[in-house]
Amino acid sequence: MRGIGDLPVLDWLAGYAPRRFRLDAIAGLSLAAFAIPESLAYASLAGLPPVSGLYCYLVAGLAYALIGSSRQAAIGPTSAMSIAVAAGIGALAAGDPGRAVALASGIALVVGIICIVGRFVGLANLAYFLSDAVVAGFKTGAALYIASTQLPKLLGLEGGHGNFFERLVEVAHGLPDASWPSFAVGAAAIVLFLALERALPGRPTTLIVVGAAIALASVFDPGRYGVKLVGELPQGLPMPALPDLSADDLVALLPTAFACFLLAYSEAISVARTFAQKNGYDIDPERELLAVGASNLATSMVRGFPVTGGMSQSAVNDMGGATSPMSLIVTSGAVALTLLFLAGLFRHLPEPILGAIVLMAAKHLVKVEDLRELRRASRMEFHLALIALVGVLLFGLLQGLLLAAVGCIIALVARASHPVVAVLARDPASGRYINHARLAEVAGRSSVLVLRTAGGWLYFNVDQINRRLLELLAAAGRPIDAVVLDFSMVPTMDLTATAGLRSLARSLARRGIALHLAELRDDLREDLQARGAEADLGTLVSHRTVEQAVAAAQGQAGYSGSQSSENPTA
Numbered sequence: 118m119r120g121i122g123d124l125p126v127l128d129w130l131a132g133y134a135p136r137r138f139r140l141d142a143i144a145g146l147s148l149a150a151f152a153i154p155e156s157l158a159y160a161s162l163a164g165l166p167p168v169s170g171l172y173c174y175l176v177a178g179l180a181y182a183l184i185g186s187s188r189q190a191a192i193g194p195t196s197a198m199s200i201a202v203a204a205g206i207g208a209l210a211a212g213d214p215g216r217a218v219a220l221a222s223g224i225a226l227v228v229g230i231i232c233i234v235g236r237f238v239g240l241a242n243l244a245y246f247l248s249d250a251v252v253a254g255f256k257t258g259a260a261l262y263i264a265s266t267q268l269p270k271l272l273g274l275e276g277g278h279g280n281f282f283e284r285l286v287e288v289a290h291g292l293p294d295a296s297w298p299s300f301a302v303g304a305a306a307i308v309l310f311l312a313l314e315r316a317l318p319g320r321p322t323t324l325i326v327v328g329a330a331i332a333l334a335s336v337f338d339p340g341r342y343g344v345k346l347v348g349e350l351p352q353g354l355p356m357p358a359l360p361d362l363s364a365d366d367l368v369a370l371l372p373t374a375f376a377c378f379l380l381a382y383s384e385a386i387s388v389a390r391t392f393a394q395k396n397g398y399d400i401d402p403e404r405e406l407l408a409v410g411a412s413n414l415a416t417s418m419v420r421g422f423p424v425t426g427g428m429s430q431s432a433v434n435d436m437g438g439a440t441s442p443m444s445l446i447v448t449s450g451a452v453a454l455t456l457l458f459l460a461g462l463f464r465h466l467p468e469p470i471l472g473a474i475v476l477m478a479a480k481h482l483v484k485v486e487d488l489r490e491l492r493r494a495s496r497m498e499f500h501l502a503l504i505a506l507v508g509v510l511l512f513g514l515l516q517g518l519l520l521a522a523v524g525c526i527i528a529l530v531a532r533a534s535h536p537v538v539a540v541l542a543r544d545p546a547s548g549r550y551i552n553h554a555r556l557a558e559v560a561g562r563s564s565v566l567v568l569r570t571a572g573g574w575l576y577f578n579v580d581q582i583n584r585r586l587l588e589l590l591a592a593a594g595r596p597i598d599a600v601v602l603d604f605s606m607v608p609t610m611d612l613t614a615t616a617g618l619r620s621l622a623r624s625l626a627r628r629g630i631a632l633h634l635a636e637l638r639d640d641l642r643e644d645l646q647a648r649g650a651e652a653d654l655g656t657l658v659s660h661r662t663v664e665q666a667v668a669a670a671q672g673q674a675g676y677s678g679s680q681s682s683e684n685p686t687a
Contacts, residue, residue: 126183129441137440144437145447148191149174151433152448153455154327155478156194157347157463158471162266163199163422164207165221166214167463167471168350170194173421174452175354178445180415185408186401187389189439191430191448192412194422196478197259200266201380202422204513205373209366218420222360223367225424226417227374228381232410235378236403250495251521252383253487254502258509258517260479267479270472273299273343281510298342303469306330310477323474327466334465345468350460354453355419376518377423385409385426392435429481501525534578538585541567541603541663550603550663565670566593567663569603574610579617586621590630597630599670603663605636615645619653626653635666 156170163169173194181192202221210217231240265284269275273296274288306326313322340346362370386405393400412424434444488506491499504524509517542553550567568589570582590597610618622632632654637645639659651657661669 126442129188129443133441133443138443140438140440141443142447144434144439145444146451147437148430148434148439148444149448149451149455150324152191152193152430153452154323154466155430155474157466158474158478159194159196159199160422161270161468161471162196162263162475163194163202163221164210164217165202165422166218166351167347168456168460169218169221169421171350171452171456172355172419173416173424175449175456176415176419176421177412177424178442178449180411181408182442182445183408184404184411185389185442186399186404187393187426188398188441189392189396189431189435189444190385190389190426191434191445192385192409192426193424193430195384195425195427195430196263196475197256197384198377198380198423198425200259200263201373201377201518203266205370205377209369219360219362220366220370221422222417222420223362223370224374224377225413225422226360227367227370228378228423229410229412229414229417231374231378232382232406232413236406236410240406248498248501248525249487250491250498250502251505251525252387253484253491254505255509255518255521257484257488257502258506260483262509262513263479264476267472267475271300271303271469271476272296273345273469280513296343298339299344299467299469302330302339302344302467303473306470306473307476310473326473327470330467330470331462331465334467338465339467347463347466347468347471349464350456352456352460354456357418360417360420374423379522380518381409381413381423381425382406384428388426388428388431391428392431395435429478497528501528530577533572533575535581536570536572536578538582538589539569539571540589541569548664550667563667563671564596564598565601565667566590566597566599567601567603567667569606571606573608574614574618576611576613579614583617583621587624599631599633600625601633601635601663601666601670603635604638604641607641608638610641610644612648615648615650619650622653631670633666633670635661635663637661 152174153171156174157167158170160167160170160173170193177192181190185192202224205224206217206220209220234240262281265281265288268284268288269291272288272291274291274294278284278287309326309329310322313320313325317325334346382405385408386400386402389400389405409425416422416424437444488499488502491502501521501524505517505521507517508520511517512520539552541550543549544551552569566589568586572578574582586600586602590600625632634654634657637657637659642657642659645651645654645657
């Protein structure tokens with residue numbers, strides 16, 4: 118494992134060939150052409166001044182280039198993260214734009230701290246509680262929720278409130294007051310987006326649409342017809358500073374920040390893995406967590422908001438030919454030049470164009486085919502996806518995400534609470550003990566019952582395991598003198614489960630049945646010995662095979678009692 122001071126940037130810079138800069142420069146400029154207008158839209162979606170999105174791209178890529186292990190991942194604001202921020206700061210900001218910016222930067226600050234502290238306490242594993250099924254359902258729900266937030270902008274109405282359904286009702290009630298010129302501008306942009314997607318796949322079509330909109334708006338001045346414009350963006354680079362928030366504010370932001378952390382890391386690691394697999398290299402998950410943390414800390418210092426690895430941005434970067442994080446440095450440079458010299462270009466950009474950009478991004482989040490595949494493959498995972506989808510629509514993005522994460526944990530615990538207990542029988546062909554259900558015929562009717570459990574023995578499942586073992590013993594249909602438990606698939610056992618195993622051994626002994634353990638791991642044997650389990654289980658031996666345990670139970674001479682040197686240490 119690398120030390121925190123051993124930065125990956127030193128590795129890729131040391132072997133960086135000048136000829137690669139041309140590829141990275143093209144990729145970085147392509148990414149900037151895509152990201153600059155999109156970042157304005159995402160900032161608006163988050164309820165922040167559009168320039169906040171540019172501030173994110175100004176510094177996030179620089180921080181990621183220092184620490185991140187992916188060569189193609191692009192980090193910045195995303196639609197899902199933006200709507201999460203909007204949900205978290207809405208009530209706290211109370212309509213004050215300056216406070217909204219400070220709160221959003223505060224969320225990024227806390228997300229960064231959680232990532233960096235989490236790197237050293239194993240918090241990275243929490244992101245894996247969001248399974249692919251949950252992410253598919255969440256993204257589909259998020260796409261619909263995001264669409265409902267952009268309909269008012271497309272129609273020239275005031276922003277709505279509440280969940281997905283409440284927002285739709287508000288839009289329906291507001292239709293008599295809609296600005297049809299605004300709708301015409303937004304609808305034309307969507308049609309142009311769809312046409313360009315088909316005609317120019319993989320190209321920075323967002324830049325084309327935004328450029329055309331700015332040019333036309335400069336000539337026809339849609340503001341005269343009630344179409345809202347982005348207006349002047351602050352020119353110049355932001356001065357780094359901590360968010361102006363109290364400790365109470367930061368505490369109030371913790372639930373939102375933790376949900377954003379889950380969303381940020383799960384999305385970033387998925388993006389990094391996708392492009393690492395495509396391009397044939399490995400990534401370091403812990404480095405990715407640090408990189409996401411550093412990027413969020415950087416954006417918090419320049420009045421930005423939480424960022425993560427975006428799939429669409431990364432795809433643009435990859436298609437542009439990026440070979441290293443140098444492309445992100447080029448993108449940051451292009452954003453800096455825009456803030457210094459080109460910010461005035463966007464004052465004529467109609468706001469419905471930003472709504473159209475977000476709607477097109479939301480379209481790519483919809484995972485209907487993934488949901489269909491889940492329904493065919495696994496009903497449980499399909500139901501988890503539906504929980505995520507419906508949770509987002511009914512309760513909002515953050516609550517839907519957390520509800521789905523809780524659903525995953527409940528499903529995981531439910532599975533662990535009822536581990537599979539299989540009856541084993543000797544395969545005449547190989548002489549090994551395998552699941553008797555896989556054998557056409559079970560040879561003989563031994564007085565030794567061989568069973569195997571899968572998964573850890575824990576306080577919440579030991580009673581279920583013991584009950585199932587006794588049921589199988591009763592169903593054996595023959596006199597049983599000994600039970601052999603195959604522990605090859607048991608990685609751990611807590612104190613309560615140890616007590617349950619000892620109780621089972623005593624209960625069987627009272628019935629004249631001996632209990633033997635096979636394939637016992639070294640560490641598990643040591644734990645059982647330290648807890649005094651040998652008083653009820655007899656002498657414990659590591660790695661004794663099922664065949665040796667059965668022979669010992671039958672009183673045969675095939676087992677010498679010593680550990681084989683050929684057995685690997687578990």
